[in-house]
Amino acid sequence: LPQRLATLAAAAWEEARESRQQLQAQRQEVTRLQEQLGRARQDGERWASALQRAQREALEREATRGAEQARQQELIRDMKGRLLELLREKDALWQKTEGIDTPMPSPPPRDAGLCARCHKDFRLLSRRYNCRLCQGKVCHACSVDTGKQGRCCLLCYQQRHPQAT
DSSP: OHHHHHHHHHHHHHHHHHHHHHHHHHHHHHHHHHHHHHHHHHHHHHHHHHHHHHHHHHHHHHHHHHHHHHHHHHHHHHHHHHHHHHHHHHHHHHHHHHTOOOOOOOOOOOOTTBOTTTOOBOOSSSOOEEOTTTOOEEOSTTEEEOGGGOEEEHHHHHHHOGGGO
């Protein structure tokens, strides 16, 4: 019996030692888990702070964007008003100028008694010729005989026959 008691005591002692080791290992595990939990809480606080900051910045950007959009809407409204004013002014000016006729340029008066080129009087001895191209009245000296086609003034002849000059 004493040997059996010694064996049981040794086994109980060994079991107690293993239990202490397991307890020590579990305490270390609890400590490690508590450290992880502390780090996770810090990370959570940092993320929550970052989220709040991002939300605050988003709200500020949205407010700025809203103010900018309102300013642009006001600018568009002002520009449309100015456009309407200009259109009314244009219409008023158009109505004022509608009755005004633009003068047609009148051809320079041609004296039927003068040569269109040299302005010499047509008399009994200076004959008057009609240019067959421009229908102007020219004297003998200012015209060219073109044969069967009749006479034309020097200017028209030179324009038609540049090599003749």
